[in-house]
Each structure stands twice: as C-alpha cells, then as structure tokens.
Amino acid sequence: MKGGSAAAFLFDLDGTLVDSVYQHVIAWQEAFSKDRLFVEAWKIHRRIGMSGELFLNAVMRDMGHKITKERAKHFEHLHKNAYGRLLSGIKSFPGSKELLRHLTRSKIPWAIGTSGGNEATRRATKSLGLSKSATVITGDMVENTKPCPDLFMTASQKLGVEIQDSIIVGDSVWDILAARRAGALAVGLLSGGISPEDLANAGAFRIYRNPAHLLQHLDEIGVSVLS
C-alpha cells in the first residue's frame, strides 16, 4: 500500500455501518411465513449479507427444497415489503459517521458496497447523512453480489483505486470471502452479531466491535490517525 496507508476503504452497509441485520432476519422470517414456511431465525442470521438468490438457495436446500428463479423473486419481493415496514427505526452504529468523516478529512477514498437494492439502501443510509457525492454500489447495479467480489470491484473502479490496496470492512463472512476473492484485506466487525471465530475463519485479518472501535484502532491497520 502507498505510504503505509490503505488506498481506500470499502464498506458493507447492513450490520457494518447501520444496525439493520436483526430487522432483516425478522423480515425474511415474515416473508417465508407468508408461504407457510418456517425458517429458524438463527439460520437466516448466519446467511444475511449474501445475494438474495444465493441466500434463498441455501435456506431452501437446508430444508430439502429446491427453488426456482421465479419463486426467489417472489420471496425477495415479500422480504422487501416486510423490511420496508421495519426500516424506519434503523440507526447508524456508534462511530459510523465519525469514521467516514475521518477518512474524508484524511483524504482516504471510501465507498459502500451492499447486496441490498437501491430503495432499501437509500432509506438505510439516511442515518449516515451521506453527501450526494458518496460512492454507493447496490445490488441493483451489479450482476453478482456477495460473496462474489463484483460490488467491491465496481466500488474500487469508481474510486479509481486498486482493489488490492483497499481494505474491505464487513460484518458477515460473505464480506470477508468477497474481499479475499478480490485480493483485498478484510476487517471484520462484530456489530452484525456474527462471532469473531466465524469472521477469523473466513479470513478477517483484524476484528473490531463496531465502527467506533475500528475508528479508535485505525493505526493498527496502517491508517494515520493524526490530524
């Protein structure tokens, strides 16, 4: 990395910058229950952050079902509606805004890459008070979402930086796997409720509690904290 600092920071959104993972879990469970399917919440939780299609495939396989593209769309629609009703209470984590502000001030480019769609992302990022110039890549903008690296690759291209010089920050193993496939370093956050062991096993090179904790330890990942 140039001058000892990361070229850029690429952030996941749900569970990383905003506290929305548990609402996603409840929304998926509601979506399944509309079709009289019961999926255990903990099994949903462990798969949040994947693309909707891969997520549905994994959940259905676990129950011994197969899923068609059409049925996946149907469930994604039900989830979108259920999540929309839960979205109003969603807040950014302690330190999210301060971390992004610190990077901007330090002239370190950053972007957000999320498997979520445009509309949900627009609403979920409200609590972050992003400027209009912020780079946000959503699931609607790329062919394949996490654990494929497309979201983060697109984000780094848009920032004009090398992905190999970037640090990807996420709360799910799918973020960490996407980072490894992209050749970037991954930092894990515990704020999505995934265990440090799962994040470390997936390949996170450092693990912090939440954005505030990461901001306090930026020097550990080679970012100057002097102003």
Place this chain on the structure above:
Amino acid sequence: MKGGSAAAFLFDLDGTLVDSVYQHVIAWQEAFSKDRLFVEAWKIHRRIGMSGELFLNAVMRDMGHKITKERAKHFEHLHKNAYGRLLSGIKSFPGSKELLRHLTRSKIPWAIGTSGGNEATRRATKSLGLSKSATVITGDMVENTKPCPDLFMTASQKLGVEIQDSIIVGDSVWDILAARRAGALAVGLLSGGISPEDLANAGAFRIYRNPAHLLQHLDEIGVSVLS
C-alpha cells in the same frame, strides 16, 4: 446418573424450544428507543436469557450509565409491551414437540425454566402444546433468574429429582453458567444464534443445532433412544 440415563431434562424456553430470541432483541431495542436510547442489537442479543435486572445493568454499564431499580422496571414494562406485539408469530423449533414427547414416553421427567414472566411464557409455550401437568418455572416464581441457578433448582425440586443428575439444555451462555452453578451437565443449542465457541467456553459439554438435532443424538448424552 442412574442406569446411565439422565434423571431429568431441564430446558430453557426462548431460543431453546421456541424461536423467539430475535423478537426479544427487537423488542428490547424498541423499549430503549422509547427513552431515546440506542442500544446496538448484537449487544442485546449476547445478553438475552439473563434476568431483566442483570441484563439492564449490563447494557447500561456498557453505555456508561447507571440504572435504578425503578428505571429497570420501566424498561422491563416497555419490553413486555413491545414483545407482546411480536409474540403472535413465534413458533417452536423443529423437533421441540417431538423431543418432549420422546422424553415423556421414555419416562424421563422434564421441565422448563425460563427467565421470562408468566404471561409471556404462557403465550410463547402455546406452540409447544404442553399438557396442563407440564412443569414450567418462570421468572415470576423465583427470586433470582439466570445466570443464577434458582430456576433450574426449583424445577428439579418440583420434579423430585437431584439437580446433579439432570441435564440442562439452553441456547445462551447464561443457561450454561446456571447449569454449572447448579452442578448439572449443560447441553448447548445453536438455535438462539449464539456461537458454538461461546457455548463451549461457558462449559457446554455437548452442542447441537436445535431440538431436532439433539433428539437425533440423545444416545450421545446417555439417553436410550430405543422404544
């Protein structure tokens, strides 16, 4: 243990027999937000299963606040209301009913010990179809709830069995700690979303995915599965 089998099984309820942990997380978050406090969902999740008073003390300490008995009561009331609204969709885990039925048929006594109150417990256990003679000890019936062992001690006394010969089944580290304080063996379940590492570190001697998975492996904890 007598004849190689456990004298009794003592179960936690939320996250162990019924899939309600994520709803409890959302309900606590709602309760705090009524007082304009934001508590991160993952921090709530890791503390579900504790007594309300200890839970509130831990959460508030984490935010640098102190809490009075009066304020704890206030939050417990807010949580009760919020959880009540989410309770209608709560289901038992795959295998919960079958596991309890198997124990009954095998003449192995069992009971439920939950930190929750009478009313929430009555509603949450509906999906289990319990008979009126089932032994259910709630937080309203004892002085101290988990991680104190009182709930499980009272349950074993009611069943007329030695707690040391019992197996305590729970999804949270607070169940496992209560089991150890009571001198009972603890079995952990992943169905509450707590990691196997956390459960093992607390002292769970076996860990299964959910009640169905435990039922399939009862022989591993010394219970005959022959009918």
